[in-house]
Amino acid sequence: MKSWPVWALWVAVALAPASGQQPPAQSKPFRGYGFAYFQAAGGCCRFGDILGFGAGGDALVYRGLGTSIDLGYVFPRRNLGCGIGLLTLNPSYHLVGRSKPRKVMPFVTTGYALAFRAGSVSAYNYGGGVTWWFKPKTGLRLEVRDYRAQGGHLVVVRTGMAFR
Numbered sequence: 190m191k192s193w194p195v196w197a198l199w200v201a202v203a204l205a206p207a208s209g210q211q212p213p214a215q216s217k218p219f220r221g222y223g224f225a226y227f228q229a230a231g232g233c234c235r236f237g238d239i240l241g242f243g244a245g246g247d248a249l250v251y252r253g254l255g256t257s258i259d260l261g262y263v264f265p266r267r268n269l270g271c272g273i274g275l276l277t278l279n280p281s282y283h284l285v286g287r288s289k290p291r292k293v294m295p296f297v298t299t300g301y302a303l304a305f306r307a308g309s310v311s312a313y314n315y316g317g318g319v320t321w322w323f324k325p326k327t328g329l330r331l332e333v334r335d336y337r338a339q340g341g342h343l344v345v346v347r348t349g350m351a352f353r
Contacts, residue, residue: 191199191333194277208241209266211301216301220249221246221247221255222243222247222249222292222328222351222353223245223247223351223353224247224259224307224328224351224352225242225243225352226242226243226244226259226261226347226349227348227349228240228242228261228346229346230343230344230346232316236344237258238254238265239264239266239329239343240265240266240280241261241262241263241264241265242261242262243259243261243262244259244274245257245258245259245260245261246258247281247296249331252311253284253285254281254302255280255283255296256278256279256280256281257277257278257279257280257283257300258279259277259321261274261275263272263284273304274303274304275308275336277302277314278300279314279353280298281298282298287310292321292322292323293319293320293321293322294319294320294321295319296318296319297315297316297317298314298316298317299314300315300332301314302338310338310339312336312337313337314336314337316333316334317332317334318330318331318332320351322351328352328353330348330349331348332345332348333346340350
């Protein structure tokens with residue numbers, strides 16, 4: 190699992206030339222978008238033994254600076270009913286500002302996470318990814334995050350759709 194930063198770097202390098210492309214037919218400044226995702230995780234266990242899904246939103250508030258919130262459900266692959274809720278509240282930085290949106294928009298994020306079921310556990314998370322707008326209002330979002338709490342961590346790879 191230690192090779193995920195290398196893969197993330199390769200994806201960023203591969204998509205960097207496309208980040209200069211303007212999205213088609215967009216006249217208003219970019220303000221934000223919603224997203225839905227599916228995820229696989231590892232770190233505390235073998236990668237892929239933990240799965241999840243969720244939805245959220247990302248709003249750009251000043252240049253590339255933004256804020257995001259998402260709510261998800263994380264569960265063992267073999268037992269959907271034994272999962273936990275996961276709420277994250279994060280500031281984010283999009284490497285392309287809201288006044289000049291691009292077709293490919295890389296971002297980094299970090300912030301607070303709350304895992305809950307019968308009780309709750311506070312955590313923090315950090316990561317990054319890219320949103321590729323292949324249509325004016327529809328995109329593909331790829332992301333890697335590392336959640337850390339009480340001496341343990343969970344590395345999550347997310348893929349999903351973005352909508353504006």
